[in-house]
Amino acid sequence: MKNLSHILQDEFIGLEVKVVRSTNPSCIGLSGRVIDETKNTFKILSRDGEKVLIKENCIFHFTLPDKTVIEVDGKVLIGRPEDRVKRIVRRRW
Numbered sequence: 001m002k003n004l005s006h007i008l009q010d011e012f013i014g015l016e017v018k019v020v021r022s023t024n025p026s027c028i029g030l031s032g033r034v035i036d037e038t039k040n041t042f043k044i045l046s047r048d049g050e051k052v053l054i055k056e057n058c059i060f061h062f063t064l065p066d067k068t069v070i071e072v073d074g075k076v077l078i079g080r081p082e083d084r085v086k087r088i089v090r091r092r093w
Helices: 081-086
Strands: 016-022 031-037 041-046 049-054 058-063 069-073
C-alpha cells in the first residue's frame, strides 16, 4: 500500500476530480480537471464547461498521475492553497 499521508499538502490543480457526495444534489457526479483553486472552492473544467465547487460541501475522488484514486473530504482542504502546503498534518491513526 502506498503512503499517501502527504496528499493534503500536494497541489490539486491539473488532477482529475469527481464529486461522490455533496449537500448539493446537483453537484453529485460532476467530474473534470481542476483548473483553479481558491480558499473555499475548486474550479473544474468539465464537459459542460467550467463549474465551481464549494470544498466544504463535497467529498471528492482525485485521480493521481499514477492512476491511484483517493477520497478526500473537502472540509480538510479549506484554506488558501499556499498555506495548506505549509501546514503540518497530524495523523490520527
